[in-house]
Structure formats: structure tokens, C-alpha cells
Amino acid sequence: MNLLIADDHTLFIEGLSMLVSRIEDVHIVGDAKNGKQVIELCQSQKVDLILMDLEMPEMGGIEATEIIKRDFPNIKIVAVTMLNDYNTIKKALRSGMDGYVVKNLGISELQNAIETVMNGHIYMSPEITTILALGVAGRKPNQAYVPDLTKREKEVIKLIIDGLTNDTIAEKLFLSPLTVSTHRKNVLSKLNLKNTAMLVKYCGDYPEILF
Template sequence: MNKINLLIADDHTMFLQGIASLLEQEPEINIAGKAFNGIEALEIIKKENIDLIILDISMPEMDGIALSKILKKDFLNVKILVVSTHSNIMIISRLIRIGVNGYLSKNAEKSELLKAIHTIVNGENYFSKETAEKHLLNSSKIEKQVSNLTELSSREKEILVLIAYEYNTAEIAEKTFISLNTVNTHRKNLLSKLNAKNTAGLVKYAVENGLVD
């Protein structure tokens, strides 16, 4: 029986070493590589025949979301299982839209991790029961936010990104070559369209929908 070539990518050394130690005990699994960020993981994938990558979302230099996008574009043979402490349904939904093959909490039992690995390698997706329930319960909210994003003009998206990166009104006006009044009008329109109460709400929306890292 061919072994499953596994790559683990996580910037927390204790978790990376711990999960590797657990899985090394399984005769059908080969730990083909370990990486502390997405860039290291990508270099290993270019050199090794990886069947499945277990990755975290928050990693330096290149995070799990950015890496997943690249893999789903250029390395379709590599299956993706996200194992993370993140529970934000909007982030999880974004990963699902990218096309990851599974999602587990870092609190998952070893038995569920193994089940997820085998399910994914055998051609099906695996999402924990809690994740699936959250996604279903919030699907209408997610669809509404995605719909709101498509309603924004290119200029409004540009302004939203600059707001998220903490540029003030004067700086935004200078960068976009528009007046202060026009910037303020765009800000008001963004608050209205995105049902946000304040700037913090706009920043949250931009992050959750992948407009900024």
C-alpha cells in the first residue's frame, strides 16, 4: 500500500512537532516535510510529491489563505486540510470558497484527524460537525456579505482597502486624487452599503472578505 505523503505547515513549533509525532506512528502515513510558513511549504511542494498538506491559517510571510489560493491554482493534486484555532465563520467560509478540502479545530481528537486525512485522500471533503453546522447557520449572512461586496464600485473597494490600512481622509484623498468631500461621501456610502456602524466595522468587513491581510 502506498503511503500518504504528508506536509505539515504551522509556525508553532510545539504543535508542528506534536502533530508530526502523532502521525509518524501511523504506518500508512509518511511525514514528507515540515514548514513554518507558506513560503517554506511551497518550496517543499515544488520538490516533493505531496498528497496532503495540513496547515494553519495564521503564519508569517505567507499565511494559510494565501498558500491555499496558490495550491488550488497551480497544485491541484495537493489536498488541503486546515487545522486551526480560528472559529470565525467568515474566514472558514472564505477557505471553503477557495476550495480547501477540510477544516478541523486544533482541539480535535487524533481519531478525527486521521478520519479527516483518509476521507480527503480518498477524494471527499471533511469538515468537522461544528464547522459544518456554523457554516449552514450563517450561510445567509455569508451570501449577503458576498452580495454586498459585489455591489461596491472599484473606487469604493479602493477606499475601503485604504481605510482598512489606517489611512486618514486627507491621505486617502491625496492617494486617489479626489477631494476630501468625495472621500467622506465614499465613506458614508460604504457604511450604508455594508451595514457597518463605524470605521472598525469597515475594517472588519475588509479583513473577513479578503480585501486586506
């Protein structure tokens, strides 16, 4: 099966590619940084499944999905995003997306999502199913939990986003590398994220957590 990854953050593409590489019979045939590139790749090579971010420059994932489903109806598309509000989920599914998962997913859920949509069914992360059900019922989901990050943790995050290593961050903040590593682990735990790529993407989607 030929798979395409669409996301405007290189670190996240690399992280997702590592997960995909652990799934048998799935081959990554390319990656795209925006919806226009996704469409061009679909036109130039055989693509069976796209893991699609929703917010990308030039053309977002929902608009790209509408075009792809019109021109290549057999291609399956799964949204992989940090966006979890009811209206966005509804728009994504109406555009023709076959699945919707959040970016802190692990290898087992990713594999389950791929198998489900390739068998002709819709797949959604459990929390997305809950939000969708509450929205249909006219009920508001509980407000998303925003973890209380310390001032030091926010400083570390900003330097991580800048691409600095633990050693360099330690020098800048006059800390030991071990302390920086501990802050990094605590931040990932508080945000329920699995790696630095997801942290960078999360902060891009929700920059308010740094202020």
C-alpha cells in the same frame, strides 16, 4: 502517502507529528513555518496532503492554498486551526481547501479527516459544520465560551508559554510541582485542549484570555 505540516509554532508541529506517526501508511516529508515555505516544498518533492495552519508569517494558509491548488491541483489541503468564525471558514473553503478541523482534534478525527479528503470528499469538524450552516442561514452562532481562568492559572500559563518546566514554575510561584501540574491539567481541561503545544498555539491566537 506523503504529508506536509505547515504551522509557525514548533511545539504544535511536534504534537501533530506525534499524532500523524500513529496513522499507517502516512509519511511526514517535511514541515513549514509559513506559506512560502509550503509552496517551495511542494515544488521540490512529492506531497499528497498538507495540514495547513491559517495564520502564519509572510504568507498565510489561505493565500498559499490558492497558489498550490492552481499549480498542484491534486494536492489535498486540510486547515488545522483555532479560528472558527464563519467568514474565515468560508474563505478557506473558497480558496480550495479540502477540509477544516480545529486544533483540539484527536487521533480518530485526524485519521477520519485524512481518509475523507484523500477519497475526494470535503471534511469538516462537527462544530465547523454547525458554524457554516448557521452562517449560510444568516443566523449567528452562540458566542464562543471563554472559560473563567483564575489569576494563578493565568500566571502558570504565561510561564508555560515561556517554556518553563513544572519544577521551575513551582520555584518562581512558591508552589509545589504537584500544584503546578494540577493547574496545568485544569487549564487544558477548561480550554478543551489536549497538550501543551495546543495551549501555546491557543494563547497565541487568543491572547486576551491571559488578561
